[in-house]
C-alpha cells in the first residue's frame with residue numbers, strides 16, 4: 001500500500017489529489033508514477049476502474065512546464081466522451097499547479113476549440129481525426145510535444161486508428177516519451193506498440209482474470225425473441241440504480257431505447273450516428289440520474305466513468321472478448337461492487353465460452369426472471385417507497401387523514417391501494433425489435449460478418465462533467481481486495 005504523500009509529488013499536485021479525496025495510490029498508480037517520472041516508455045495494464053487516468057495523468061502534469069507557450073503533452077482517446085472526461089480529470093489534478101488541458105474532438109465547433117487553444121494549454125486530449133484537423137490548420141503544433149499517451153491503447157492501435165496514430169507520431173519529435181494504457185493488451189497489439197516505442201517497460205497489475213472480481217458476472221440463456229421481455233422483467237425484479245444496456249448495432253440501440261421508454265423506463269440511447277450535442281445531452285442526463293438506463297453501442301464501452309452504475313446488461317454479446325471486459329467494467333469501479341448480465345441465445349454459447357476462456361472468468365448461469373418475478377419486484381419497490389415515507393417526520397397531517405380513512409375502510413384495503421398507487425405501472429405496450437444475426441466465432445469459416453468495433457472507423461463520443469452528480473455508493477478509498 002502506497003500513500004500519495006509517499007510518492008514525492010509536487011505539492012500543488014498532491015494538494016489537488018487530496019481535494020479529490022484520494023489518499024492511497026492504486027497499484028498501477030504507485031508503480032507507474034515513479035517510473036514515468038524517469039522518462040521511461042511504459043505499457044501499463046490494469047483492470048477497469050483502477051485509476052489508470054491518474055496513473056498517466058500525474059506524471060504528465062508533473063512534467064508540464066506552465067511557462068512554455070506550446071503544448072507539451074498529448075493524450076489520445078478513442079471516443080469524444082472519453083477525451084472530455086480525461087481532460088476534466090487532468091484539469092482537476094492540475095488545478096493548483098495551474099496546468100491546463102483542453103479537449104479537442106470531432107462534432108464540436110472547431111472555432112470554439114481554437115479559442116480554447118489560444119489560452120495555451122500545456123496538455124491536449126484529443127480524438128485522432130480532430131487532432132489531425134487542428135495540425136493541418138496549424139492551430140496545434142506537435143513540434144514541442146514531449147509526451148504522448150494512448151489511453152485505451154489497444155483500441156487506438158487497432159485497425160481503425162493505427163494509420164492516424166502513425167501520422168500523428170511523425171510530427172512529434174524524438175526523444176519523446178510514450179505511455180500506453182489499457183485494461184486489455186492483446187499480444188498482437190504489443191508488437192504494434194514496439195514499433196513506436198523505445199525499450200518500453202511493461203507495468204502489469206496481475207490478476208487471475210481480466211475482469212474485476214467485485215463484478216458479479218452472470219449469463220442468462222435466452223433466445224433472441226425473449227430478450228426484451230426478459231430485460232424488462234429483470235429491471236423490475238432487481239431494479240438497478242443506474243445501468244448501461246449494450247446493444248450490437250446503432251439500430252438495435254435506437255429500437256431498444258424507444259421500446260424501453262414505451263414501457264415506462266427512463267431510457268435513452270447513445271451511438272456514433274447521433275449528433276454530438278445530443279450525445280452530450282444524453283450522457284449528462286445519465287450522470288445526473290435523470291435517466292436510469294443508458295442504451296449504448298460500444299461507443300460507451302471504454303473508459304467512461306459514471307459513478308452509481310450498478311448494473312451492465314449485454315443485451316447482445318460483444319464480438320470481442322476485450323469488448324466484454326470494457327463493457328462490464330463500466331460498473332464495479334474504484335472498489336465498488338457491480339453486476340453484469342449477458343444474454344446468450346443457445347447458438348451463441350460457444351462464443352460465450354470463448355469470451356470466458358480469453359478473459360479468464362466464469363459466468364454463473366442465472367435463471368430467467370418471469371413476469372411474476374417482475375410483479376413481485378414492483379410490489380417490493382412500492383413497499384420500500386411506502387416504508388421510506390413513513391420514516392419522515394412531517395406526516396402529522398397525513399396521519400390525521402389516515403385516521404379518518406380508517407374509520408371508513410379496512411386497513412388492509414387502504415394499504416393495498418396505497419401500494420398499488422406507489423407501484424410502477426406495468427405497461428403492456430407491444431414491442432417488436434428487429435432480430436440481430438447470431439454471432440459466430442471469428443475462427444470458423446464462412447460465418448456471418450463480425451460486427452466488431454474494429455470495423456467502424458473511429459467511433460466518436462462526447463463528454464460532460466463527470467462530477468455533476470453527487471457520487472452514489474462511492475468509496476473514495478479504494479478497496480482493492
Ligand SMILES: Nc1ncnc2c1ncn2[C@@H]1O[C@H](COP(=O)(O)OP(=O)(O)OP(=O)(O)O)[C@@H](O)[C@H]1O
Pocket residue numbers: 021022023024025026029046047048049050051052053054182183302303304305329333334475476477478
Ligand atoms: N487512488 C484513488 N483512490 C480512489 N479513487 C480513485 C483513485 N484513483 C482514481 N480513482 C477514481 O476511480 C475511478 C476510476 O478511475 P479511472 O477512470 O482512471 O479508471 P481506469 O483504470 O482508467 O478504468 P478504464 O479501464 O475503465 O478506463 C475514477 O472515478 C477516479 O476518480
Ligand SMILES: [Mg+2]
Pocket residue numbers: 052053151303
Ligand atoms: Mg481509463
